Amino acid sequence: MIARLLSYAALIVAVILVLFPVYWMLATSLKLPRDILRVPSLWPSRFSLANFEKLLADGQFLLSIRNSFIVASTVTVISVIISSFAAYSMVRFRYRFRGVIGRLILFAYLTPGSLLFIPLSIVMAQLKLGNSLQGLILVYLTFSLPLSTWLLQGYFRGVPRELEEQGMIDGLTRFGALLRITLPLSAPGLAAVAIFTFTGAWNELLFALVLTTSESVRTAPLALNYLITSDVLPWGPLMAGAAISSVPLMILYFVAQRFMVAGMTEGSVKG
Incomplete structure (x- = not known):
């Protein structure tokens, strides 16, 4: 008791x-x-509602919310698709330097982002993608792809190889076995990875602060940061902006909480 x-x-x-x-x-x-x-x-x-009215008066914050949604959604979709193929190849195929590639992926994820500000800024400038949403998407992918690939390897290892072999005996190609057997059985893991990726891209501030300058391409965290213009913090608009920018994540976690719990549990067991 x-x-x-x-x-x-x-x-x-x-x-x-x-x-x-x-x-x-x-x-x-x-x-x-x-x-x-x-x-x-x-x-x-x-x-x-004065704080909300002040924040939304010129429409710029809603534009920042839209930018964040575009960036986070695009990064999530691309990251899940590419990392699914990458993780599957590392789990199911045997080829030279597979172990080295796996360690490099983990190393890329563990590399502090602060060390890459200058190199990524130079690369974005040379690609003429600086100060653009496309450039942010490309930069965020360099961090989300290693994490997604590393996580999905654990889920794919939990899918019995015999199920895929049986499917190929019944006429499926290797690609068909991936789409019809492995990915459906790994759905909780895919959902968990997608949510982690979306959350990371939605909340990211430092690279957006370094790589973007125009007001039209600001993301929600960056728009909140620019509300601070003096020593006196505008707590009302800041809290209103934080509340608005938290709504999409709250909805996402509420809808997908079942997949999150299942995905994290399976990954901890299968990895």
Whole structure:
């Protein structure tokens, strides 16, 4: 009985620690500007949408949300497709330097992004992709592809090779076996990888800050960063922007939470 009570108490504390920052963000976004800098209160004295109206007045923040959605969606689709083929080849085929390639993929994922600012800036400038969404997509792929490939190898190893061989006996090609057997059986893993990739691309700030300058190509995190223009932080619009930019991720995780749990559990067992 005592152990169960302690477990419930620990869960309650964990939930409070996780949800309180979210609640504080929402509460601050709904406060009147004059109330935000007064004595902190857990509940707005008067609910107001003034912060949201100020943030959305010129439409630039909604444009940044659209840019983030375009970049994150494109990176996710391309990354999942390419990494599926890459991970499958490393799991099912035997060829020279396969182990070296696998280590290079992991090394690419572990390389600190701060070391690549200057090289990637030079490459983007030479490709004439600087200050563009296409350039951001290409840069984000250099980080999402290694992680996606590394994760999907664990899921593909959990699919019995015999199922593919049986399918090929029944007339499927190797490509058909991948599409009709391996990928459907790895659906939870694919969903988990897609969500991780989308989240990483949606929240990324540093490369967007370095590689883009025009207001028309800013992503949501970058638009929030540019709201800070002086020593006085505009907490109201900042919290309103954070709340708006969190909605797509909340919806995504709510819809796909079943796949997330299944995917992470299978990956931990099969990897």
